[in-house]
Amino acid sequence: MLILSRMAGETIMIGNDIRIQVLSSKNGQVRIGINAPRSIPVKREEIINQEKTEVSDDLPAIETPALSKQGSEPI
Numbered sequence: 033m034l035i036l037s038r039m040a041g042e043t044i045m046i047g048n049d050i051r052i053q054v055l056s057s058k059n060g061q062v063r064i065g066i067n068a069p070r071s072i073p074v075k076r077e078e079i080i081n082q083e084k085t086e087v088s089d090d091l092p093a094i095e096t097p098a099l100s101k102q103g104s105e106p107i
Contacts, residue, residue: 036044044052055063066074
């Protein structure tokens, strides 16, 4: 993980087309602006985790038969 220190108004570039700018910082909260091509999704991590949880909750449970001990002898 690359760790950088930036002040309000300063920018970090990722590649040639993703720009992250520190807008402000106060009371332990940092506001950032992200400028990226529309083809690159930009989401907060908690939103992605929530979407994953919702998708897994929507999937039906799959029952798998217990493995039988017959035929499981080593060759």
